[in-house]
Amino acid sequence: MPDADVSILRDLEMPLPYDGMLRKLYQQTIWRQEAVRVYGKEYQQPRLVALYGSPDKRYDYSGIRLHPLPWTDLLREIKRRIEDSTDATFNAVFLNLYRDHNDSMGFHSDDERELGKNPIIASLTFGATRTFLLKHKSRKDLPLVKVPLEAGSVLLMKGTTQHNWKHGINKQTMPCGPRINLTFRTLLG
Ligand SMILES: O=C(O)CCC(=O)C(=O)O
Numbered sequence: 338m339p340d341a342d343v344s345i346l347r348d349l350e351m352p353l354p355y356d357g358m359l360r361k362l363y364q365q366t367i368w369r370q371e372a373v374r375v376y377g378k379e380y381q382q383p384r385l386v387a388l389y390g391s392p393d394k395r396y397d398y399s400g401i402r403l404h405p406l407p408w409t410d411l412l413r414e415i416k417r418r419i420e421d422s423t424d425a426t427f428n429a430v431f432l433n434l435y436r437d438h439n440d441s442m443g444f445h446s447d448d449e450r451e452l453g454k455n456p457i458i459a460s461l462t463f464g465a466t467r468t469f470l471l472k473h474k475s476r477k478d479l480p481l482v483k484v485p486l487e488a489g490s491v492l493l494m495k496g497t498t499q500h501n502w503k504h505g506i507n508k509q510t511m512p513c514g515p516r517i518n519l520t521f522r523t524l525l526g
């Protein structure tokens with residue numbers, strides 16, 4: 338992928354089997370459905386979300402402000418394992434719950450000010466395999482990149498990826514069960 342630094346690690350070792358991780362994260366997380374403003378209009382996000390991390394940080398995006406909930410033992414343990422296998426450090430994790438095949442995330446870049454200039458984002462998946470899509474912002478000659486993210490995989494985005502590419506998850510016609518995605522980030526300020 339030109340103008341990007343994207344890599345994937347598979348089969349990351351976890352404290353529980355992947356289906357147990359899914360169940361525990363599903364139950365333990367305090368999920369919220371947020372209304373977001375897009376071009377001045379309010380929408381319910383087509384998925385549930387949560388933010389955990391250092392209590393002194395905050396995260397503003399799409400017109401909403403999230404304050405992190407304190408780390409749980411499980412999230413701290415996952416963070417430690419991701420840090421060990423990526424050589425990066427993180428102070429927050431954003432969780433997304435795609436309840437079924439109708440849930441999605443629109444194309445966006447993770448380019449909020451509190452992520453800094455060239456953020457490192459590590460995105461871990463449990464549950465259903467969904468297709469992560471990447472499209473270049475200006476080069477229409479480049480094909481859409483499709484990456485199926487299986488349980489236990491970690492997608493790493495670094496460098497100038499967020500400047501030049503957008504990513505998202507489409508809803509799909511093929512029915513599927515829940516997917517939980519954890520994106521580890523560093524929030525500045
Ligand atoms: O669910 C995914 O794999 C993508 C999540 C994502 O892009 C985000 O949380 O910013």
Ligand SMILES: [Fe+2]
Nearest residue numbers: 445446447504
């Ligand atoms: Fe993202």
